Amino acid sequence: MKLxxxxxxxxxxxxALSCTDMSAVNERFVSLANAYxxxxxxxxxxxxxxxxxxxxxxxxxxxxxEAIQKELKRDRDWLDSLRAIDTSYLNVANRIDxxxxxxxxKFSIYRNDTLRDYEWNPRRYNPGEAVYxxxxxxxxxxAERLRNVKGRLQAIPKLLMxxxxxxxxxxxxxxxxxxxxNKGTITLIRDELNQYLEQVPELLEEIKPVQxxxxxxxxxxxxxxxxxxxxxxxxxxxxxxxxxxxxxxxxMDSDISTDEILQRAETELDETYSELYExxxxxxxxxxxxxMYDATFSDEQKIIRMVLDRLAxxxxxxxxxxxxxxxxxxxxxDFVRENNLVSLPGDPVAVVIMPEFKQGVAVAYCxxxxxxxxxxxxxxxISPPPADWDKNRMETYFxxxxxxxxxxxxxxxxxxxxxxxxxxxxRYKAPTLIRSIFGSGTFTExxxxxxxxxxxxxxxxxxxxxxxMLKMRLRMLINVIIDQKIHTAGMTEAEAVDLMMxxxxxxEGEAAGKWRRACLSSVQLTTYYVGxxxxxxxxxxxxxxxxxxFDLKKFHDELLSFGTPxxxxxxxxxxx
Numbered sequence: 409m410k411l412x413x414x415x416x417x418x419x420x421x422x423x424a425l426s427c428t429d430m431s432a433v434n435e436r437f438v439s440l441a442n443a444y445x446x447x448x449x450x451x452x453x454x455x456x457x458x459x460x461x462x463x464x465x466x467x468x469x470x471x472x473x474e475a476i477q478k479e480l481k482r483d484r485d486w487l488d489s490l491r492a493i494d495t496s497y498l499n500v501a502n503r504i505d506x507x508x509x510x511x512x513x514k515f516s517i518y519r520n521d522t523l524r525d526y527e528w529n530p531r532r533y534n535p536g537e538a539v540y541x542x543x544x545x546x547x548x549x550x551a552e553r554l555r556n557v558k559g560r561l562q563a564i565p566k567l568l569m570x571x572x573x574x575x576x577x578x579x580x581x582x583x584x585x586x587x588x589x590n591k592g593t594i595t596l597i598r599d600e601l602n603q604y605l606e607q608v609p610e611l612l613e614e615i616k617p618v619q620x621x622x623x624x625x626x627x628x629x630x631x632x633x634x635x636x637x638x639x640x641x642x643x644x645x646x647x648x649x650x651x652x653x654x655x656x657x658x659x660m661d662s663d664i665s666t667d668e669i670l671q672r673a674e675t676e677l678d679e680t681y682s683e684l685y686e687x688x689x690x691x692x693x694x695x696x697x698x699x700m701y702d703a704t705f706s707d708e709q710k711i712i713r714m715v716l717d718r719l720a721x722x723x724x725x726x727x728x729x730x731x732x733x734x735x736x737x738x739x740x741x742d743f744v745r746e747n748n749l750v751s752l753p754g755d756p757v758a759v760v761i762m763p764e765f766k767q768g769v770a771v772a773y774c775x776x777x778x779x780x781x782x783x784x785x786x787x788x789x790i791s792p793p794p795a796d797w798d799k800n801r802m803e804t805y806f807x808x809x810x811x812x813x814x815x816x817x818x819x820x821x822x823x824x825x826x827x828x829x830x831x832x833x834x835r836y837k838a839p840t841l842i843r844s845i846f847g848s849g850t851f852t853e854x855x856x857x858x859x860x861x862x863x864x865x866x867x868x869x870x871x872x873x874x875x876x877m878l879k880m881r882l883r884m885l886i887n888v889i890i891d892q893k894i895h896t897a898g899m900t901e902a903e904a905v906d907l908m909m910x911x912x913x914x915x916e917g918e919a920a921g922k923w924r925r926a927c928l929s930s931v932q933l934t935t936y937y938v939g940x941x942x943x944x945x946x947x948x949x950x951x952x953x954x955x956x957x958f959d960l961k962k963f964h965d966e967l968l969s970f971g972t973p974x975x976x977x978x979x980x981x982x983x984x
Contacts, residue, residue, distance in 0.1 A: 433497035438839045440493070441509055444486050445841055451479065454538045459844065460780030462548065466559025468538055471526065471570045480520045483513050504977045505842045508661070512846035515658035523651065528578040528643050530586035530633065531928075533571035535564050536593035540763055543604050547781055551608045558615045561597065561622040568629040575637060579645035581927050583638045588794075590630050592764030598623045647930045649896040659931045660850050660938050661974035666892060669938055673888035677911065680885060681708075684878040688715040691871055709910075716879065716913050719872055723810035726792055733759045733790060736815045740823040743868050750824055750964035753831040755786060757822060762791035771809070771921065774821045776830035779844045786830065788822045793917065804915035812869070812876040819863050820880075824964075825856035832968035843971035849932065851975050854939020855968075857884060858947075882912045884940065887922070887933040895930045942975035943967075949984040 449456045453464035469475075490510060495503055519525060526532060538560050542553045578586075597619060605612055605619075647655065656666050685708045692700075692711050695718045724732045737759060745752055762772075771791050777784020793805040809817065819825055829852065836843065857880075863869070864877045886908055893899035901923050908919040926933055946967065951958045970981050 430497045430499075433494055434499055434502050437490075437493055437498060437502050437506060440486075440489055441505065441840045441842060444509070444513075445845060447482065448845065451475075454541065455845070457538070457541045459778035459841065460547070460782065460784065461778075462556075465542060465553070465556035468535060468560055468563040468567055471533060471567055471574070473526075473570070473574055476520055476526055476574075480517060483517045483520075487513050487517070500980065501838065504973060504980065505838070505840060508846050508973060508977070509842050511658060511661050512842075518654060518658060523655070526574045527576045528582065530571060530575055530578055530583055530637065531589060533567055533575075534586065534589050534593055535560065535567055536589065536596055536763065537766070539593075539597060539601070543601065544787070545777070545781075545784060547777075547784060550604060551611060554604060554608055554611055554615060557601070558611075558618050561615075561618045564622045565625040568625050571629070572632060577643040578637065578641045579643045579927070580638070580641045581645055581924060582643075583633060583641040585924070585928060587630065587633045587638065589764075589766065590626060590633060592766070594623060594626045594630065595764055597626065645927045646898070647895040652892065652895045652930060655931050656934070659935065661848060662850060662938055662942065662976055664938055664941070666896075669888060669934060669941075670892050672941070673885045673937060677882065677885045677889070680878055680881050681911070684712055684875065684882065687871055687874050687878060688712045691715045691718075691875065713913060715875060717807075719812050719875060720807040720810040720915075722812070723806045724814060725806060729790060729792075729806075729809075729814070730759050730761065732811065733788065733814060733818055736818040737788065737822050740815075740819055740863070740868070743863070743866075744824050744828075747866055748961050749862065749866065750828065750961055750968070751832075752828070753835070755784075755827075755831045757786040757788055757827050759788045759790065759822075762789045766791075771918075772817055772821050774826035774830065776827065777834070779834045779836075779841065786822075786827045788818070788827060790817075797917070801917045801920070805917040808915035808918040810876075812872050813880070815869055815873055816860055816876045816880050819860050819868075820856045824862070825859045826852065829855050829968060829972075832965075833972050836969065836971035838971065843973050847972035848939075848974040849935040850939040850942065851972050851978070852939070853936040854941075854943040854975060857881075857936050857940040858943045861944075879913055883908075883914065883922075884936045886912045887926070888937045890922070890926050891931065891933040894926050939975060946975060946978055946982065946984060949979070950982060953984065 449459065449461055450464065452469050453467040454469060456462070456464045487510070490506070490513070493506070495506055498506055539557055542557050542560070547553075601619060605615060653666050688711050692715050695715065737757070741752065744750060766789075773789050775787040775789055777786065793802050797805070821827065833844070833847070860877050860880060864874045869876075890899060890904045890907065894904060904923050904926070905916075905919045908914040908922060909916065914922070947963065950963050954963075966982060967978065970978060973981075
């Protein structure tokens with residue numbers, strides 16, 4: 409007995425020391441992470457505003473070349489500090505956050521050092537969002553928010569001077585989009601801001617001169633974009649295979665490779681096409697005469713197209729699309745509640761028209777308040793078709809976003825998609841804001857596309873909605889193909905549009921808009937499918953583990969309880 413006593417005491421001492429070391433290392437990591445995030449927030453006032461940290465609402469980010477180089481050096485220094493941490497001592501949650509933070513900093517370095525989008529992306533310098541954040545969200549008294557708007561207006565001339573100094577040879581499509589969006593920012597500041605200023609007349613004399621100077625600077629910038637930058641905008645919008653692959657790895661933070669995801673998308677495209685045909689046949693018989701089916705049953709594409717065209721006849725207009733989206737949102741929420749699919753926190757959400765300065769890239773998006781915001785409201789934002797489109801293209805836009813497709817879009821963007829996910833994510837509590845600031849687009853879009861499948865599988869919307877969901881799935885798969893092949897294999901606009909319209913049954917207006925979006929945003933279009941694959945895989949593993957005790961609502965609530973890490977980390981956190 410005496411022989412083993414000293415060893416037991418020694419073992420206890422070692423265990424105690426290990427626990428002390430573990431605690432110290434975890435505290436060290438949290439301290440370092442918070443210091444890094446604090447500096448990042450201070451240097452990015454727009455990010456701070458979104459998060460709900462309003463200390464810097466009167467400032468804009470410094471976009472000068474000197475500031476970008478300082479950021480690059482800071483990131484490298486922080487990377488060295490984090491590498492000194494022995495991750496074997498970190499608990500599971502901190503180990504995951506460490507990996508997320510390291511990936512985020514490395515991607516920041518890659519953007520500034522290799523991609524260098526400050527030289528070719530003029531949209532980076534648009535101050536519209538920074539002003540819009542302050543007037544659209546009622547997080548403080550209007551007078552306080554307008555005084556901060558004044559500060560941001562005062563910073564606009566310098567921002568635009570930095571843009572002139574930094575921009576070298578952008579792609580033509582980037583400059584054209586920047587010109588379009590800059591005009592929207594001019595409208596926002598010159599015209600739309602007035603309705604807020606009129607509510608606080610005592611500030612008119614103080615802010616009006618600053619407003620005029622900002623508009624003057626934006627108008628001069630518009631002329632520079634149009635007359636000087638556009639003629640020399642001959643850069644290649646294609647990222648190239650090497651840069652695409654590196655960016656893909658940072659953005660996805662997944663074990664799936666670019667080659668695998670392309671192969672899977674091309675294979676599943678044919679499988680989804682077959683399922684779409686099987687869904688279309690009974691609808692064809694419902695909407696058309698039996699004789700017509702007998703004459704066309706061997707032409708799968710014709711049957712699918714005729715059914716989709718019939719559904720597209722029921723579509724919104726510019727006058728009623730918001731009201732119809734609000735109705736669809738209520739219907740989706742009622743269905744989720746009645747079928748006990750996932751917990752509903754009940755945070756407010758409003759359907760609104762997309763501001764002009766943000767149009768020209770995506771058709772819709774969800775704008776949720778940050779995790780530090782108190783009593784924030786979520787916006788489900790829908791873009792009208794561009795005003796310069798002709799009547800025919802305008803019609804194809806609304807046929808694409810017909811009543812059934814609008815339902816699918818509402819599921820994706822709002823309920824139970826992005827809006828519901830964000831309300832759950834903002835309730836996640838952690839020692840740092842890593843999972844908010846470096847939130848995974850793969851998880852975010854994967855959840856939203858999974859929700860499209862979920863609602864249809866649960867019987868919502870009938871076969872008509874299933875047709876649109878499958879069409880959206882074709883779109884998701886085609887997005888992977890065109891995203892990768894445009895940027896790595898020289899796919900032309902004609903080839904991309906042909907694939908979208910003939911294999912994906914998209915209207916001409918949608919195809920034209922998606923070509924532009926794919927050119928402007930490499931990799932992002934692929935996050936939907938990668939995330940969808942991974943979340944479906946998580947559910948399969950969870951169901952297998954739970955067996956007969958599987959509970960759908962419990963699964964969804966747990967899935968959404970970890971903030972927004974990449975799906976591969978969710979698997980670890982759920983013990984899969």
